[in-house]
Amino acid sequence: MKKQPHLYAVVLAGGSGTRFWPMSRERFPKQLLKIIGEETLIQQTVRRVMSSVPVNHICVVTNHFQAESIKLQLAQWKDELADNFVLEPEGRNTAPAIGLAALRLLRRDPDATMLVLPADHIIQGDAKFKNAISLGYEIAQKGNLVTFGIQPTKPETGYGYIQPNRRARLGKQGTLSGYKVARFVEKPDVKKAQQYLKSGNYFWNSGIFLWRASTVLEEFARHQPALLRGLKAVDEMMESGQFGNPFAARYKKLPSVSIDYGIMEQSSHSAVVPVNFSWSDVGSWGSLEEVAPCDKRGNVKTGNVVDLDSENTVFFTDKRLVGSIGLKDMVVVDTPDATLVCPKSRSQDVKKLVEELKRRGAPEHLEHLTIHRPWGSYTILEEGPGYKVKRISVLPGGRLSLQMHHKRSEHWVVIAGTARVTCGDTVSDLGPGKSIAIPVETKHRLENPGNDPLEIIEVQNGPYLGEDDIVRYQDDYGRTQTP
Amino acid sequence: MKKQPHLYAVVLAGGSGTRFWPMSRERFPKQLLKIIGEETLIQQTVRRVMSSVPVNHICVVTNHFQAESIKLQLAQWKDELADNFVLEPEGRNTAPAIGLAALRLLRRDPDATMLVLPADHIIQGDAKFKNAISLGYEIAQKGNLVTFGIQPTKPETGYGYIQPNRRARLGKQGTLSGYKVARFVEKPDVKKAQQYLKSGNYFWNSGIFLWRASTVLEEFARHQPALLRGLKAVDEMMESGQFGNPFAARYKKLPSVSIDYGIMEQSSHSAVVPVNFSWSDVGSWGSLEEVAPCDKRGNVKTGNVVDLDSENTVFFTDKRLVGSIGLKDMVVVDTPDATLVCPKSRSQDVKKLVEELKRRGAPEHLEHLTIHRPWGSYTILEEGPGYKVKRISVLPGGRLSLQMHHKRSEHWVVIAGTARVTCGDTVSDLGPGKSIAIPVETKHRLENPGNDPLEIIEVQNGPYLGEDDIVRYQDDYGRTQTP
Structure with a gap:
C-alpha cells in the first residue's frame, strides 16, 4: 500500500x-x-x-x-x-x-x-x-x-x-x-x-x-x-x-x-x-503475561528481583530490591515511592485502590518522584519539614526559566557536567564538586551549556516549598504564565 | 522476691x-x-x-x-x-x-x-x-x-x-x-x-x-x-x-x-x-501474629499500608506506601531499600533468601540505608557515579571525629539546628539555609553545639566514596584506630 x-x-x-x-x-x-x-x-x-x-x-x-x-x-x-x-x-x-x-x-x-x-x-x-x-x-x-x-x-x-x-x-x-x-x-x-x-x-x-x-x-x-x-x-x-x-x-x-x-x-x-x-489492550497487570516474555516458571520479571520458587507471577520493578519466595499467580510492582502486591485475579481492582489513595489524598496516586520537564527532569530524593532534596538533570543545551522564589533558598552542588548559573547579576560556570547558594528572592537560572548531561543536587530550605512558589521572568518553553 | x-x-x-x-x-x-x-x-x-x-x-x-x-x-x-x-x-x-x-x-x-x-x-x-x-x-x-x-x-x-x-x-x-x-x-x-x-x-x-x-x-x-x-x-x-x-x-x-x-x-x-x-521467640515473620495485635480480618499492620480485602496477612512497613489487594496468609515487609513478599508458610525461608543476597553481594543483606553512630545517624538518600547524598543527624552535644578524606569533597547544607563546622583552621556556626564546602584533603569536623537536633544534607563528590576513606585525628568515641 x-x-x-x-x-x-x-x-x-x-x-x-x-x-x-x-x-x-x-x-x-x-x-x-x-x-x-x-x-x-x-x-x-x-x-x-x-x-x-x-x-x-x-x-x-x-x-x-x-x-x-x-x-x-x-x-x-x-x-x-x-x-x-x-x-x-x-x-x-x-x-x-x-x-x-x-x-x-x-x-x-x-x-x-x-x-x-x-x-x-x-x-x-x-x-x-x-x-x-x-x-x-x-x-x-x-x-x-x-x-x-x-x-x-x-x-x-x-x-x-x-x-x-x-x-x-x-x-x-x-x-x-x-x-x-x-x-x-x-x-x-x-x-x-x-x-x-x-x-x-x-x-x-x-x-x-x-x-x-x-x-x-x-x-x-x-x-x-x-x-x-x-x-x-x-x-x-x-x-x-x-x-x-x-x-x-x-x-x-x-x-x-x-x-x-x-x-x-x-x-x-x-x-x-x-x-x-x-x-x-494490556488492561491490567494480570494481562502482561499475554505480551511480555516469561521465564520457564511463567514469571514476567523486570528489575531488581531476587526470587525463590515463584510461579506465574508478574514482577515489574526498578532499581530497589524486591525479595520474594514462593509466590503463585501474583503481581508485585515496585517504584521508588510505592509498592503494589496483589493476586493476578484482583489486578482489575488496582483501579479501586487508586480511588482509595485519591480519597485519602495520598500524593502517590498523582505523580512519580521523578518529573520530566522540557529541559530535563528532577527527582525528589527526600522531603521533610523545612527542606526538600532533589537531583536535577538538565539536557545539553537545556535551561530552566529565569526565576525567583519568595519563600525558599536553594543550594546547588554540581555532581556531573557543567552548570551555567545565573544568581542575581552574576553568571558563573561550575564543574563537578562546585556549589552555589541562591538566596531567597534572588533571580536565578540553571543552564547546561555543555554537550554532556548536567546533574546537580539541589537542597531547598524554607517555610514553604511548593512548586507554585515560583516567579518566572523568562522561559524557553513558554511557561511564564503558569507555574 | x-x-x-x-x-x-x-x-x-x-x-x-x-x-x-x-x-x-x-x-x-x-x-x-x-x-x-x-x-x-x-x-x-x-x-x-x-x-x-x-x-x-x-x-x-x-x-x-x-x-x-x-x-x-x-x-x-x-x-x-x-x-x-x-x-x-x-x-x-x-x-x-x-x-x-x-x-x-x-x-x-x-x-x-x-x-x-x-x-x-x-x-x-x-x-x-x-x-x-x-x-x-x-x-x-x-x-x-x-x-x-x-x-x-x-x-x-x-x-x-x-x-x-x-x-x-x-x-x-x-x-x-x-x-x-x-x-x-x-x-x-x-x-x-x-x-x-x-x-x-x-x-x-x-x-x-x-x-x-x-x-x-x-x-x-x-x-x-x-x-x-x-x-x-x-x-x-x-x-x-x-x-x-x-x-x-x-x-x-x-x-x-x-x-x-x-x-x-x-x-x-x-x-x-x-x-x-x-x-x-518470634522466629519468623509468620510468627508475628502470635504476639502482635491483629485487625478484625486477622492482619497485623504496621506503617503506610493501603489495603483492600486482605486477610491474615502480616504487613510490616514504614513510610513508603504499600498498596495491596486481596492477600491471604502473606507477609509483606517494606524498608527504604528493599521489599519482601512471601506466603507466611514460607517465612522460614527468608533465611535462604538472605543467603542468596549475600552470595550475589547485594548490599541490602548487610546494612540499612540509615546507620546509627554514637553521635547520631546518617541516611543515604542516593548514590550514583561520583556522588553520594546523605542526611546527617547529630544529637545535641554530639560531634563527629576531626577527620579528612583523600578522595572526596563534601558540601554541607544545614536544614535544622545549628552546625559548628571546623574546616581547615576556621570554625563557624551555621544555621538553617547556610552551607559550606569542605575541599578534598582538608581537616574538618561537624558538631552540634545546641540543644536541638542538628540536621544537614551532605553531598559528597569524588572518584571514591567508600566509608573507609577517612583519616581520624580526634574522636570522642575512641574511633581513631579503625574506620
Missing part, C-alpha cells in the same frame, strides 16, 4: 491508566510506560502508524496535564507533530475526542480519512497491521465506519464483541476481508463468551477505527446531534484561539459518551475487518 | 536474625527492632530483668559489629552497663558465649548466679516472669541447671521439648514448681509434637536458663573439657587486655556448640520450671 495522501492517524492519548498503578500515575498514564521493548507504548504506536501515514498526518488527542510528557516522548518528531496536538481541557470519553479531531481534520482536508487508535495498546505484527489499514481505508472510502476485530484467544468477559455479517462483504485484500457489522455485543458473561470463542464468528472490539471524517460527522449529526453542536462550538473557539476558562467550561458540558455506544452501535454503516495481527 | 545480691543477667545478643530481613540486617539484627511496643526487643529484655536484677548486674554478650548499635539502644543505662559488655570476636554458638560469661562473672563474684536469656524474645506477663526467676534462683542454689519450660499451644516442630520428672520435685513457690528433667527431645516430627501437646507433660525449651556460674562451669569441665580450656585461655587474654588478632584467632578455634546439646542434655543436674508467662 502506498501512503494515502488523505489518510491521517488520530492517536487517543488521554487515558488515565489507573490500572497500571504504581508504575502509571494520574499525571503519568500507561501510554508513557515502557511495558515491553525499548520504547514506550505511545512511541510504539506512533512508529507503527508511520508505515501507513506520514508523520505530519499523525494527530494526538490528549489533555494539558499529559501533553508535556507526551511531547517529550515524541520529541524526535517534534517538528512534524508541532501543530497536530488536540488538547482537551478534560477527558469526556471517546466520542467527543474523536468528533473534535474529525472537525479539526476536516478544516485541513475535506477528504480527510481518520485511523483512530488508542496510544496504549500493544500490537505485534506490523506488516499485518499495515495490510489491515489498507483494506480498512478502501472500505472507509465507501462511506463505512470501519472497526478492526481481533480473533478471540480466550473467553474474555472484559471486552465488547463484534459479529460480522458474512453475507455482506464490503472489500477484500489478500486474505483479509471486511464485512458489514451484524451486531455489537457489550461485555458478555462467561457462558456467552465461551460460545463466541467456539463459534469463531465473534471478534473483540479493538477500539481501532477507520473512517472518513465527513462520514463520521454525518453519523454524529444523525445519532449525537447535541454533542455535535457542542463540538462545533468548541472547534470554533479553538480556531479563534480561545483556550481559556470559557473554552474549558464549554467542553466540560459535552456529554461524556463512548464512540462505541454513541455512534458505532447506532449506525447502519458500521463495518468490521477481522485482522490477524496480535493485539492486547 | 527481693533482688538477690548474687543474681546476674546474661543477655545473649549476638544473633543475626536473618529471618527478619529486610527489617533486620546482618549488622542490624532482630534484637534491635521494635516488633511490638515502643521499645526494641533488647530494650524490653533489659527492662524486664531489671525487676529481678540490678542494672549493673546485667551483662550483654555480643560482637563488635553489633556492640555500637546495642550500646546506643541501651544508652539510658550506659553508666551502669559500661563494664558489662562481653564482646565475642565472632559468634561460636551459645555454649562458648555462656561459658565465657560464667568465667567473667566468677571473677567478679564467686557466688554469681546467672540468668541467661536471649535478647530477641518476646515475653508478656512481667510478674509471672519475675516469679519464675525467683523459683529458678532457689533451685539453682541447690546445684541445678534450671531451664524454663513453656506450655505448648500448638504442635510446633521448630522447638526442642523438655519432659519434667514429676516425681522429682526440686522446689515450689506459689503455683509454680520445678522438677528434675526426665528428658530433652530435639525438634520432633508433627506426629510426636501432637502427642506432646496432648500429653500436657512436655514443654518448649525457651532458651532461658538459670544457674550458679560455678555449677555450669563444673558441667563444662565434665562434658566440654576442651571448650572450657579454650574459654579459660580466652578469659585470661581478656583479663590482661589482649583484644587483638591473637585473641580473635584463639576464639575462632573454640568448638561451635550449643548449650542445649553440649551441656544441658549431658548433665544429670538439669531442671525445668514450667512457667505461665506468655513467650515467643
